[in-house]
Amino acid sequence: MFDQLKTRFAALERRMTERHGTDLSVPGARRAALWHFHLMDHGLLRILWTNLVEIAPGVWRSNQPSPARLRRYRDMGIRTVISLRGSERPHSHWLLEEEACAALGLRLEAVTLKARRLVPRETLLMLLDLFDRAERPMVMHCKSGSDRAGLAAALYLIHAGGTPVAEARRMLSWRFLHNRRSKAGVLDLVLDRYEADTARSPMTLRDWISTRYDPDAIKSDFKAGRS
Structure with a gap:
């Protein structure tokens, strides 16, 4: 059934x-x-529930904004919108967002992250590059603002703010409806692995992603832990 x-x-x-x-x-x-x-795309659920939080001065995270909410973001001073859902599949959320951002004068960027799968290191490095060059104030979002936005927010804090992993990990929490015990918990393991590796040999997040980040190994360890 x-x-x-x-x-x-x-x-x-x-x-x-x-x-x-x-x-x-x-x-x-x-x-x-x-x-x-x-x-x-569950836009009705997001009319009142925005999952909008300022994680650093001029840097926000949220769930998927509607055209009306993008207008409010513009009025808040937001200049750049980063969609973590990518633009490869032109579904309604991307088409409406692209149209609204163009009309509002907002810079729209896209990087494809996954809520329950790990992406290649090139994608994470692309995200760090985007953090470096994006005009602020900016907002990053996925669909619900829980998993992909949580990982991206944590990476931003570590990369741009030098925030300890223990503190950045709060971006992936029940407060944002992220459940570590679900399949999305593989995202937490990325931060766990980075924290463990750099405890022995300190390095920047960019260097770790470039040389040590192994999505296949992390995925395998995550599956073993769940079993």
Whole structure:
């Protein structure tokens, strides 16, 4: 029964995605994208729940903002928006965000992180580079603002602020609805491994990612720990 409902839901989402396509200027596309955004992407749940927190002066984290919330961010002084959901798949959230940021004069950047999987070192280094050059004030977000935003926020604090891992780890907590005991707990293990490695041989986060970060090994250790 559950598998049948899951299959039907996936089929419905595909149909709604096809209706809004990749061009919001097509008649009916924007309406379809808004329906998809609020229903399939859970935008309705985020109308009042924003998961918005300033983690450092001029640096914020949140869940996926709507066009209306992006306007409020602009009015707050935000200049750069970093989507941790990537831009490879032009779903409703990206199309609406891209359109709104262009209209509001906000710089939109994208890096693809995963909530339950580890990404290659090149992606994490790209994120650090983005932190270095992004105009502030800025906000980084994923879908819920819990897992990917938590890891990115922790990496930012360590990389840009020299924050101890023990303190930066608070970015991945129940306060933001992150559950270490779920599959998203593999993200916590990244910080654990960095902390353990640098306790023996201090190095910057960038150097550690470049030379020691091994997503396959961390994934294997995480699976072994869960079993």
